[in-house]
Amino acid sequence: EEEEEEEEEEEEEEEEEEEEEEEDEEEEDDKQKDENEEDNDFNVFTNNEEKGLMSEKWKESLSENAAKMFKKGENLMKTVYGEDYLRQVRGLAPKKEETVEEEDDDDSDQSDKSEDDDFFIIRKKKKDQIGLDEPDVIDETLEPGNWSDDEACEGIKDLFVTGEWSDSEDEKVADDMDDMDVEESEEDNEITVEGEELDDDDGEGKEKLKKDFDKEYDSKKNKRKDDEPQTFMDQVKAEMEDQLRLNEEAFKDATLEEKLTHFGCSPGLYVRILLENVPYEFVRFFNRAMPLVLGALLPSEHTKTMLQARIKKHRWHPRILKSNDPLIISLGWRRFQTLPLYSTLDRNESRMRFLKYTPEHMHCIGTFYGPVTMPNVGFCAFQRVGGKQHSFRICATGTIIELAKTFHVVKKLKLTGVPYKIFRNTAFIRGMFSSSLEAAKFTGAAIKTVSGIRGQIKKAVVNSGGASTGAGPEGAFRATFEDKIVMSDIVFLRTWSKVDAEKYYNPVTSLLGSWQHARIIRDIRRQDQIPIPVRTDSQYREIHRAPKKFNPLIVPKMLQKSLPFKTKPKNERKKSRKILEERRKVPMEKEDKKAYTLIQALNTINNDRTQKRKVAEAARKARKDKRIAKEMEKFKES
Numbered sequence: 001e002e003e004e005e006e007e008e009e010e011e012e013e014e015e016e017e018e019e020e021e022e023e024d025e026e027e028e029d030d031k032q033k034d035e036n037e038e039d040n041d042f043n044v045f046t047n048n049e050e051k052g053l054m055s056e057k058w059k060e061s062l063s064e065n066a067a068k069m070f071k072k073g074e075n076l077m078k079t080v081y082g083e084d085y086l087r088q089v090r091g092l093a094p095k096k097e098e099t100v101e102e103e104d105d106d107d108s109d110q111s112d113k114s115e116d117d118d119f120f121i122i123r124k125k126k127k128d129q130i131g132l133d134e135p136d137v138i139d140e141t142l143e144p145g146n147w148s149d150d151e152a153c154e155g156i157k158d159l160f161v162t163g164e165w166s167d168s169e170d171e172k173v174a175d176d177m178d179d180m181d182v183e184e185s186e187e188d189n190e191i192t193v194e195g196e197e198l199d200d201d202d203g204e205g206k207e208k209l210k211k212d213f214d215k216e217y218d219s220k221k222n223k224r225k226d227d228e229p230q231t232f233m234d235q236v237k238a239e240m241e242d243q244l245r246l247n248e249e250a251f252k253d254a255t256l257e258e259k260l261t262h263f264g265c266s267p268g269l270y271v272r273i274l275l276e277n278v279p280y281e282f283v284r285f286f287n288r289a290m291p292l293v294l295g296a297l298l299p300s301e302h303t304k305t306m307l308q309a310r311i312k313k314h315r316w317h318p319r320i321l322k323s324n325d326p327l328i329i330s331l332g333w334r335r336f337q338t339l340p341l342y343s344t345l346d347r348n349e350s351r352m353r354f355l356k357y358t359p360e361h362m363h364c365i366g367t368f369y370g371p372v373t374m375p376n377v378g379f380c381a382f383q384r385v386g387g388k389q390h391s392f393r394i395c396a397t398g399t400i401i402e403l404a405k406t407f408h409v410v411k412k413l414k415l416t417g418v419p420y421k422i423f424r425n426t427a428f429i430r431g432m433f434s435s436s437l438e439a440a441k442f443t444g445a446a447i448k449t450v451s452g453i454r455g456q457i458k459k460a461v462v463n464s465g466g467a468s469t470g471a472g473p474e475g476a477f478r479a480t481f482e483d484k485i486v487m488s489d490i491v492f493l494r495t496w497s498k499v500d501a502e503k504y505y506n507p508v509t510s511l512l513g514s515w516q517h518a519r520i521i522r523d524i525r526r527q528d529q530i531p532i533p534v535r536t537d538s539q540y541r542e543i544h545r546a547p548k549k550f551n552p553l554i555v556p557k558m559l560q561k562s563l564p565f566k567t568k569p570k571n572e573r574k575k576s577r578k579i580l581e582e583r584r585k586v587p588m589e590k591e592d593k594k595a596y597t598l599i600q601a602l603n604t605i606n607n608d609r610t611q612k613r614k615v616a617e618a619a620r621k622a623r624k625d626k627r628i629a630k631e632m633e634k635f636k637e638s
Contacts (some may be wrong), residue, residue, distance in 0.1 A: 049589070279510055295333045301374050308407055311366035311398035312342070313358045318391050321358040324502060327396070327516040330378040331370065335508035337517050340368040340381075341501040344410045354411035354499045358396070366398060367407050369503045373400050383520060385508070410496040414560055417491045420472065427482050428461065429491050435473035436460045442493065447479060449489040455481035457493075531631040 230238070251259055265271055273294070313321055321327070323342045328335060342355040343365045358364055383397040417432030429447075433439040439460035447455045461476040479491070509515050524530065560568055588596065 041457075059232075062239040080478055083192065097460070099613040119174050140209045145251060178405060233628055281510060283478075297333065301372055304369060304503075305372055305403050306405060306407055306501060306503075307368055307370045307373060307403050308401045309359070309366045309368075309398040310363050310401055311342070311381070311396050312363045313396050314362070314392065314394050315361070316392040317395040320360065321396060323354070323356055325383075325520050327368075328382045328385055328517065329368070329370065330382070331373060331400075332377060335385075336370060337504075337506040337508065338370055339502040339504045341499065342366055351496065352407065352409045353410050365401070367409060369501060369505050371505075372403060375400050375402055384517070384523075407501070409499045409501070411499050413495050413497040415493040415495065419485060419487060419489065419491065422485060422487065424484055427455075427476065427481065427485055427491075428472055428476055428478055430473045430476040432491070432493060433460075433477070435475055439475055440475040442477075442495070445493060447491050447493050449481070449491050451489055453481050453483050453485055453489070455479045455485075455491070531635055533635060534628065534632065563582065 091271050195491075247263075251262070321340075321342070325342055326337050328337045342358050343352040343357055344359075345365065346353050352365060355364055377400045379398055379400070380394050381398070382393055383395050415432045417429040419427040420430050421428040433442070437460075439457070442457055443459065445457050447457060449455070456479060458478045458480055461472045461478060485491075504518075506517065519527075525532065555563075555569055
């Protein structure tokens with residue numbers, strides 16, 4: 001029991017010691033917190049009265065503390081912005097090391113000696129040295145300034161900006177004078193040129209210097225241009241100017257007649273012109289109130305060539321234009337009649353495809369024969385001039401694209417032939433060409449049959465020797481195909497044929513009645529009452545083809561054994577007696593009989609009308625054929 005009591009006492013003592021240690025630690029933490037609160041600038045108070053007293057205390061010595069702070073010799077601008085910015089604001093040169101300054105002084109002395117007289121140097125007058133380390137002392141006796149004054153605001157504006165204000169005059173001088181040496185020292189701006197000194201305030205001096213420099217700079221620039229290589233056009237212009245100057249000097253004292261003899265008439269002079277071979281219509285219909293335009297052509301414009309133009313039918317013209325129909329074209333000074341050929345550029349731009357008529361609302365290419373004309377010259381076209389015309393007169397407008405001796409315009413050509421000998425994949429074709437020479441030109445061309453078998457022309461058949469040598473009809477050739485063809489196949493060849501524009505040029509000499517123009521084919525047929533020719537080859541005719549009989553399919557018995565049942569041929573015998581479904585009759589009721597009778601009557605009436613209509617159409621067709629035959633006889637006789 002004594003031992004247990006001793007153990008309990010020891011445990012209690014240990015617990016008391018631990019509690020004391022915890023209390024000591026809490027006291028130390030409280031002390032540290034108090035010390036931190038004393039160091040802070042703003043203390044936290046729980047009592048509102050104490051806060052009010054403290055807020056009044058910090059305002060009492062505010063001005064005194066500020067004055068003491070500036071009297072200590074501290075420069076806030078230097079501390080905040082740095083020494084370099086402070087020197088820049090006060091107009092001082094940047095601070096450099098002594099060694100660098102000595103080297104700069106030596107270099108400046110050498111450069112001064114080597115400078116030309118034409119250059120000038122910007123220098124600055126000496127200012128009162130302002131120490132950077134001087135304290136900024138606030139004068140408490142000064143009253144607050146009037147900040148509505150512009151000069152006061154300009155004086156302190158640099159204190160609120162960290163950048164640099166741009167000086168327009170300095171920038172212009174620096175841009176225009178790249179080769180000029182500018183020295184910035186602690187002297188005020190002073191300009192020295194050939195021993196003369198001018199202050200910045202002297203505006204006239206600066207303007208004079210600027211003009212002198214611009215004059216010298218322009219002269220140097222012109223010298224550089226003279227040194228540059230001249231183009232051919234510049235050389236020609238220079239030669240013309242030199243010749244003009246020489247002519248003026250040579251004919252300075254010449255009379256007006258001598259100048260007209262050598263130089264011709266200058267613009268603005270009255271001239272007298274003698275016209276020869278004038279038609280009598282010109283004198284008869286001459287009107288002095290109407291102006292007369294007199295033009296001339298260069299020697300190169302008298303030649304004729306093929307022209308290609310981008311042409312479009314005018315939207316107000318009622319009809320589309322046909323190739324090789326005469327058109328009167330007004331191009332530049334001249335009007336002439338020609339036969340244009342219309343074409344279009346294919347999508348692959350490899351060929352000019354012939355067009356029989358102009359498109360309705362699109363441009364096309366027109367090729368015609370005419371005088372030499374430069375590209376991008378516009379023109380308009382007429383079908384007829386003079387007389388009365390109820391519709392719109394201008395039929396087309398366009399622009400010249402290019403000119404050449406000839407243009408390659410092609411149209412589609414489809415040739416057909418039939419085989420007369422077949423040897424597996426080789427066959428001999430006839431009826432496609434008219435001669436062996438023509439067939440030889442198409443050697444290697446691709447051909448095709450109606451059934452879709454492709455082939456190629458190998459060699460023309462020479463019509464010399466007997467049948468044993470492979471001789472055949474004129475224009476036959478040998479060709480190979482992908483598969484064997486049959487005698488009923490038709491072989492055709494797709495090719496292109498060249499179309500040449502007609503070289504027809506009829507200038508419009510006079511519009512007073514003496515000029516005769518070529519008429520359009522439509523006008524000729526209408527005026528002379530000529531019927532439209534009908535070609536029998538171009539007419540549609542009924543094709544009679546005999547029905548082709550195919551031999552029955554015979555499957556060998558050995559093959560029938562190996563075939564499945566559903567594909568084996570079923571030979572069913574014909575039954576002489578009808579089945580019950582065919583033999584039996586279903587009696588109709590009274591209403592069904594009436595409906596059936598009505599349908600039969602309607603069908604009878606319809607068949608009768610159809611028969612009468614066919615008879616009337618046949619008679620009408622016979623009358624039409626008879627009339628066409630009479631017109632053809634008249635056309636042949638004429």
